[in-house]
Amino acid sequence: MNQVIIIGAGPAGAYLSLILSQRNIPVILIERRKSFDREFRGEILMPSGLEALRYLGIDEKLDQVSSHLPGHMKFFLNKKKIVEINLKEFLGAQPLKAISQVELLETLVRECQQHPCFKFYRGASVKSLIKKDNRVRGVHVLLDNGSKKEIYADLVIGADGRNSIVRRQCDLTPYEYNTPMDIVWCKLPKQEDWHGVSAYAGQGNLLIAYQTWDDQLQLGWVILKNQFKDLREQGIDAWVELMADHVDPVFGQHLRQNKSSMSNQFFLNSVSDCVERWSVPGAMVIGDAAHTMSPVGGQGLNIAMRDAIVSANYLVPIFKKDTLYLKDLDEAIKQIEVDRMKEVRPIQYKQSIPPKIILNQTLLGSLARRTIALLIKLPFVARVAGKNNNDFLYGKTKIELTV
Ligand SMILES: Cc1cc2nc3c(=O)[nH]c(=O)nc-3n(C[C@H](O)[C@H](O)[C@H](O)COP(=O)(O)OP(=O)(O)OC[C@H]3O[C@@H](n4cnc5c(N)ncnc54)[C@H](O)[C@@H]3O)c2cc1C
Structure with a gap:
């Protein structure tokens, strides 16, 4: 039986698993985490990401995923507001949303499980790839119960994020872009009259603050690379003072008053890279495994799902044929890279x-x-x-699910 192994149930892997299983293509999805309630991984869905989700035909279920539709976006420079955009007017019928990524992934996997051709190993970690005759043939997995298993497939897809094992074991060398920034994230109670997203620039720092799907405030303090060690040594009080001093006085007061309620503090080593080729015979990478996205412009989730759409467009016809020709498959996975690089490179x-x-x-x-x-x-x-930045909102290339 022709089947696909997908490593990683992040946005790229869970999304592609669903498209393939909806089309009755046998998929084995392997995710090392038992729960999606993992570290903070980004929650902003652009119109391009929301459009990708609509292709799944499960709008009613996706509507249940907790989300928040921001109404306004404000930009401040040196504590003064310079511009306020009414997002409802600016974006019209194609809004952007803050969503719960945990609920989104659970919904996608639950939906996959409606299809008998889908199999999910949760809490199972791929330890190495099985290679034979210059081809990737499958994976060695450590299962949740501690036992080991070999699984074979015609195609192994690494949707396993920035530390991808497929990347490493197939020698897919990344080209790294210079990213001068890192981000420290945290959550805190929302100011009562807070709406939407605000960005505070000035003095060589940036604070981003937005209302989350669970009615809190998500903060991202953007710092120069290598500044985190100093920040950590100074401690939380000094950090809050820095941020409070950076914003308008009312918000500054809110930060000081709520510092003891700060949660989910998280340091993100910001990376932007792209592997020089996305595939070898029998294996390919998509999403952050192919191109780790910088957090600028909230692109990673959206681009990951768009990779999955293009992958499905090429893979479904090949897996639907009575006979699967490996030559066709290897050619198709090369084409996926060619198509996607037209978007990924300019966005990065x-x-x-x-x-x-x-x-x-x-x-x-x-x-x-x-x-x-x-x-x-x-x-x-x-x-x-606004028009020139539309690539962040709508993507660079036109992507449609055609299978
Ligand atoms: C702090 C932070 C904030 C972000 N904010 C945003 C945002 O607001 N909007 C946005 O669009 N993007 C954002 N991003 C980027 C976005 O989260 C990523 O680009 C996106 O998650 C990539 O999806 P993915 O499916 O390719 O990889 P991932 O989401 O990284 O998923 C990979 C999965 O593979 C699993 N895995 C890894 N190795 C193995 C293995 N050996 N065996 C089995 N499973 C394995 C992992 O457990 C994981 O679940 C943010 C990222 C971070 C870190």
Whole structure:
């Protein structure tokens, strides 16, 4: 029987598993974590990600996933508000959403389980790939109960994130982009009259704050790479003071008052990379395993699902044939990379620009920020800038599920 192994039930793996199992293609999904309630992994779905979800045809179930629709986006420079965008007007019928990634993944997997061709190993870790005659043939898995298992398939898909075992064992060398930033995340109670998303720039730092799906406030304190050690040594009180000093006085007061209620503190080593090739005979990578996305512009989830759509477009016809030809399969997985690089490369390039301006602590950086702040107030410039940034919202290429 022709089957696919997918390693990793993150957005890329869970999404692709569902499309394939909906089309009756045998899929084995292997996820090392027992619960999706893992570390914070991002919750902003762009219109492109929401469109991807609609292709699954399970809107009613996805509507049950906890979410928040932000109404406004505000930008501050040196504590002063420079622009406020009404997202409902700006985005119209295609909004962006903060969602619970945990609930989203549970919903996708539950839906996969409706299909008899789907098998899920939860709490099972892929330890190595099985290779024979220059081809990946399957995986060695350590199961939840401690026993070991060999599983064979025609195709092994690594949707196993930034530390992908498929990447390592197939020698898929990453090309790393220079990301000058890291982020410290935390959650705290929401200010009563808080709405939507705010970004506070100035003095070479950036604080992002948005209302979460569970009615709290998610903070992301963007720092220069390698600054975290100093920050940790100074302690939480000093960190809160830094942030409070960086924002408007009312929000600053809120941060000080709620510092004892801060939760989910999490340091993100920001990485942006892309492997030089996405496949070898019998195996391929998608999502963060192929291209770890920088957090700029909240792209990772969306791009991961769009990788899955393109993968399905190529793989379904091959797995649906009476006879599976490995030559066709290997050619198809190469094409997936070609198609996806048309989007991934330009998006990663665009993601690299804002940190260079926002985190620049020289006079030139300050000048650049002030100039942008002045320009952005002009309605014409705001409209053009909005259009140019649409790749973050709608993606760079047109992606449709065609199978
Ligand atoms: C703190 C943070 C905030 C972010 N914010 C956003 C955001 O707001 N919007 C956005 O779009 N993106 C965001 N991102 C990026 C986004 O989370 C990732 O790009 C996205 O999760 C990638 O999806 P993926 O399925 O490729 O990989 P992952 O989500 O990393 O999933 C990989 C899965 O593989 C499993 N796995 C790994 N190795 C093995 C193995 N050997 N065996 C079995 N299973 C294995 C892991 O447990 C994991 O579940 C953020 C990322 C971080 C870290």
